[in-house]
Amino acid sequence: MFFDSLLKNQKNIVKLIDQSIKNNRLFHAYIFDGEDKVSIEKAYLYFASKLLCEQEYAPCEVCANCDRVLNNAHTNVIRIQPEKDVIRKEQIAQIIHELSMTSVETGAKIYIIEDAEKLNKAAANALLKLLEEPYPNHYIILTTQNASRIIDTIASRCELIHFIPINKYAIETSLLQAGVDKDFAYVLSNISNSVEEANKYIEExxxxxxxxxxxxxxxxxxxxxxxxxxxxxxxxxxxxxxxxxxxxxxxxxxxxxxxxxxxxxxxxxxxxxxxxxxxxxxxxxxxxxxxxxxxxxxxxxxxxxxxxxxxxxxxxxxxxxxxxx
Ligand SMILES: [Zn+2]
CATH class of the missing domain: 1.20.272 (Zinc Finger, Delta Prime; domain 3)
Structure with a gap:
């Protein structure tokens, strides 16, 4: 199933999300911090599908809502990514616009800002305003590989969640077993977050x-x-x-x-x-x-x-x- 590797590699994060939802103790904004980009992506999709799933045992991964979340097709889940390596104010304005609209869909809204250290100054200021006046049932998740690069005024208004670092040794071993040259396996294990990513680098x-x-x-x-x-x-x-x-x-x-x-x-x-x-x-x-x-x-x-x-x-x-x- 889609979340299996997340459950295996970042057990505590899943537990934290589950318990926060169960006890109704969610924060309005989070920073998901860590090198394990694959798990971070799965974790925010887990967060979103857990909140939007139609089944009691959530996320079921198969209901219409889960299906749309996992395929990036749910209108309540908005993902913002850097464009040409920077996140601009206009992209944050998209969130502000969504907040001002009466939603067609019911349920929580989840905004994901990927590589949040790439917010430019104007974007960061716009985001700061949003963080200061949270809307009920709206959640903002910032992701980063290095939380110390996110400006303090923003970071201090978010709940910081650290993901366990990837086991580079395991990636290296797996590449060596697949016959990759010793030095190149070492290089790949240092720049990849998973064996899949390392193999993608080899192919490209x-x-x-x-x-x-x-x-x-x-x-x-x-x-x-x-x-x-x-x-x-x-x-x-x-x-x-x-x-x-x-x-x-x-x-x-x-x-x-x-x-x-x-x-x-x-x-x-x-x-x-x-x-x-x-x-x-x-x-x-x-x-x-x-x-x-x-x-x-x-x-x-x-x-x-x-x-x-x-x-x-x-x-x-x-x-x-x-x-x-
Ligand atoms: Zn579901």
Whole structure:
């Protein structure tokens, strides 16, 4: 059944929703926070179908209302997603409009704002007004992978719910069993929220392109910065989709963290540590190579990773990043 994996992976969340509904103690606004995007989506659909289901044992998953909720066709469930990576005031106005209308349908209304850290300032202000004057039987659920990015004035008016992090090790093991290369399985397990998502990345091919791009960056690192910058700009691989930028940063960070591990092993004369990845790119490192330089690089990449969310020109950001490395 649709909610099986949610019941298995996020038992406590389901229990919380069930009990809050049973005891009539729902909040008007929630933040669903966590990396497990698949479970978060299922959880808000669970919340909505539980409230709208026609059966006593809800959600039954088969009545007309459940069916419409699960197929994104119920008019009482309104989902707002970032457009070009930002949520604008006009999108929040859609909620305000719905609130002012007398509903054709009976029952609760559920508004879902996905990736709520992407609300721009005007949208956040409009939302804030809604949160300050809640309507009975109307619920707002914000989702995010990082609740600390949601502005305090909004976060403080919502009930914050943390989802259990995904077990990356389980994803990696499953990919290895399917015959995926050791280093690539490690990369995929770090950027995916489920085995299904990892397999989707393999099929689409964009992540493999980025992984190979990072590998060529590593090969060229010793050849000087000009080449590096050139690589970054010609590397159209990064510009195929918006969501590839954070994946690129993530893979860069993985490489540097492994390099630090490799180097500290080298200094302790510990060899053949099979838990370290991408070893072939580090094997010409000398013992006197400084770990503190790598920690500096780590800081630089983290700093740029933060700036990703500030809607900058990506091409300029990459030029500036590679100049600073
Ligand atoms: Zn139902």
């Amino acid at each position: 091919g964009n992540v493999i392109d980025i992984y190979e791009f990072v590998q060529s960056l590593y090969r060229s690192m010793n050849l000087g910065k000009d080449l590096l910058i050139d690589y970054a700009l010609k590397g159209k691989v990064l510009f195929k989709e918006e969501n590839l930028h954070p994946i690129f940063f993530n893979i860069m960070l993985l490489f540097i963290k492994e390099k630090i591990k490799y180097l500290s092993n080298l200094k302790r004369n510990k060899k053949n540590d099979s838990s370290i990845h991408f070893v072939e790119y580090f094997s010409n490192l000398k013992k006197d190579y400084e770990i503190k330089d790598l920690i500096h690089v780590l800081d630089v990449i983290n700093k740029y990773d933060e700036r990703l969310y500030a809607r900058v020109n990506m091409e300029l950001l990459y030029v500036s990043l590679f100049t600073e490395l």
